[in-house]
Amino acid sequence: MASSLFLVSITLVVLTISDVDLGRCGPTVVLPLRQAFPAMYPVHLNKLQAWDRVRHTRVFKHNVGGGVNISVVYDDLFEHIGLYVTKVMVGSPPREFQLLFDTGSDVTWVPCISCSGCPRTTGGSPVSFYDHGSSSTAKVISCKHQLCTYNITYADQDKVFGYYVSDQIHFDMITRQFASSESVIFGCTTYESGMITWSPYKGVVGFGPGDASIISQLSSRGLTPKVFSHCLRRDDNGGGVLALGEIIDPRMVYTPLVPAMNYNVDLQSIAANGKLLSIDPAIFSTSHDRGTLIDSGTTVAYLVEEAYYAFVSAINFTVSKSVNHSFRAGNQYYAVSSSTSLAEAFPPVSLNFAGGVSMMLKPEEYLLNISYYKGVTTWAIAFNKADGGYTVFGDVVLKNKIIVYDLARRRLGWANHDCSLPLNVSVTFGKDEGPKRRHQNGSSSSSDVHVKLLIGIFFIHFKCWSQSVM
Template sequence: MSPSMLAIVLSSLVFVVLVSAAPTSLTLKRAFPNHGMNLSQLRAMDMKRHGRILQASVVNFPVYGTADPIAAGLYYTSVHLGSPPREFHVTIDTGSDMSWVNCVSCNGCPQTSNLRIKLNYFDPESSSTSSVIPCSHHKCAICSTNNHCSFKVQYEDGGETSGYIISDLMHVADISEGLVAPNSSVPLVFGCSNMRTGRLTSYESALDGIFGFGKDDTSLISQLYSQGKAPRVFSHCLKGDTSGGGILVIGEVVEPNMSYTPLIPKHVLSIFDIFPPISLNFANHASMVLRSQDYLIHSPTFYGGLWCLGFHKTQDITILGDIILKDKIIVYDLASQQIGWTNYNCSLPVNVSAPSSGKGRNEKGGASLCDRPEKLTMVILAFITHMILILI
């Protein structure tokens, strides 16, 4: 017998010996010994284990809607509230903190929506886990006559809603990075809206409510964080194509090319802090730098008080009016066919170049407009006629 054949025979004999010596059964041991615990104790231990998994998980919300103003013009998500759970479509609002949905007997709530979704109304009486927050709650700011903690929210677009505050379960539909059951739920304090006014009464882009993702304690993200259910960070990615949708997760999306800027506390911000200076660039490298207060116009009667951009673009030219030209000296040099400007406190007198004859010049080589009322009138008339420029 050749050496190679002998090696094959010996290997086969070793395999037969190992197989014949193997046990005919396997012993299974519990990874989590119950030590004689009953079913209720096992369930409690399982819920505690699920809570630890949920704490390290990333909560994923569905995203609907598109940027197309004809199809939707906004993005929104859906949440499941109450017991048994009911689905509600809500706006994703990163600029507010209060979360609320329509409730039964709502005054001003739209009945239909052009988004082709069925509008629902939350009924606290039909939910076995619902409870009304009383006025005695330590965070209650507004109290109604029936001892219910109330809320009222006004939005920048003129919409307003009010109602009372309740607590119920929010059912998390999808959690990744953990083996949590799809029906996991967390307690949530939110508003039960029974009044809508302004733009919130329109059927256009109407939804069941608004969920606030702001920084205050009442926001959705802050409530989940305070319970140890999710991190205090969320991310979204909204699809810009016609299909719409996107991603909304409570967790930080890790990408190498992220750019960050600090969040400034809103109590130190004014409208003029938010908008940056704008530079209007002309020929000969001349620039007119406009502060935000130079081009923002406050309209207190339009949509509850909006700030508008003070620019008027026509087909061929751009008109710069009095609002933009304030707090500047504007020189219209028709003889040299040029125009000049500089920032100036217009409550102070100015020096004006005198005619070649030298009449009217003061000791410093200029004539004060305070001494020459006819010149002042001429400049004011020129200022009121507006300044029409072709931007280059």
């Protein structure tokens, strides 16, 4: 796949998180996320779709068997595609890694020093490799006297595999860098192949719903609630914040999470300009080969065929007559004069979910800025036709919204929010407890428990560091 180079300045996004705590482990930790693709820059739609196809091959097969706030920023040394990464330090002494924040993965992994097929440089800079033999806090996880291994397939030729270890991970927090450390189980990758080798990130931090994910490991010990949230910025700086805890907003609405291996929800209908589209709701229902997913790692959005054509027809029918539109190479495009606002030219869209709640989308939340030439901007519909039975709402839909993944209550929530503004995070332990917010002077604690994870019973150690939160 041809690639080009985007060179723009890297900006770390600093957000103030107030009224937060880690329950038993002190104040909430805030870490920056950075976006691998600037939100408002022109994009190559075919490249976004190519990345998503590779990703969906893995996500749909799913082959892998105290509040903490992590910031999200963007890395633009490559041609990037709507990915979010966060900086972590692994081991003792710590080594720096740029890890993809991924709600579609359970396993967290980094490249091992013995990795075959792993590139030694990225963007002209050397790649960090993890060496558990050089870390005083590392433990190799064994299964019946053998290494516990993993094999993750991203597509036919895109794979990573390796073995599990336990070691400390130090998060890059907004308020004070690397002030938190936890020992968790993660993968030490010994082989990479395919597209993964040229990606800007070198590893994954998994926030899927499975037992192996970071959120599941920590919440299983009562160290964080079994809920996390993110708020991703739409402006040129991109980035945002990831919180291990529930971001509180009075406008928040929730829909049930459907039992599945991913974050599935029950989409019931779609409306454009207040008019329901003629779509059979059964095409959105969850089964072994269909469903509706919320996935931060998908760059755009995908509708099953019947819904896609109904959606495009509705937009074309209601779009302003001053907008020229065309259909080419399987995508719908619109030429909009710089004197015309998107809100005037395009209709609002409503995604309607179980529980009687809706996600309202403005035009910039279902369109992509493709190019600009002589006063005319070309936009493309960011809702593409799915290859199979899965409807997927990705990065383009999730921006400038608080998204809450509440695994304890089996629900997903959202509220519109300018993600450059402060946020309130609540830490709640226990399924039936109400939100708890309190200021707490930092505390320090440590504990060991047995957690049933992967094949056997493994030890996970968590250490909380005291920290002041702005």
